[in-house]
Amino acid sequence: GQQLNQSPQSMFIQEGEDVSMNCTSSSIFNTWLWYKQEPGEGPVLLIALYKAGELTSNGRLTAQFGITRKDSFLNISASIPSDVGIYFCAGQKGAAGNKLTFGGGTRVLVKP
């Protein structure tokens, strides 16, 4: 099945830095979702985007639904150590059953 292209695959953050990651696809999606997964846990929803061009914030997180409907990005501002984890984008095409297509994930680590 198709996967979304998510980049970067991993990144190191230093406290206070702004970081960003993005997801691209060759197909159009009607919904974009961003999840965070912490070690030993399931993914937890961060932000849901339903409209092309939509920009939505959740605390220090901001995500945008690309105008072409083929991409999305997530920004984390003023990062803190508890931002570490794996961030996943997911797209939904509006098919029956709410089937999602996931990106490969961006692993966020703290700079030593």
Add this chain to the structure above:
Amino acid sequence: DVKVTQSSRYLVKRTGEKVFLECVQDMDHENMFWYRQDPGLGLRLIYFSYDVKMKEKGDIPEGYSVSREKKERFSLILESASTNQTSMYLCASSPPQGGPSQNIQYFGAGTRLSVL
């Protein structure tokens, strides 16, 4: 609060054993999903169900089957476990389209399965 519960956090089984992974949701959601998660490969859909007794193959159904006898419960079955099925298994549920929170999937904590 939304709750998806997977019966085991960790499971160790032997090659050839029949394995059942159980998932229960308390949100009256129509849709339920089983994924496996492997490093570098993200989440891959095994099977999903959009109603009781209904099931649809996902992207990697080979070696797996599912059962949905009740709306709240979705079971993943490995008929004869193999070492390449060692993985993290995640269950999710979602409400029907058109309503609030449409398209959002809510995940359980995962079951880490090791097949020896």
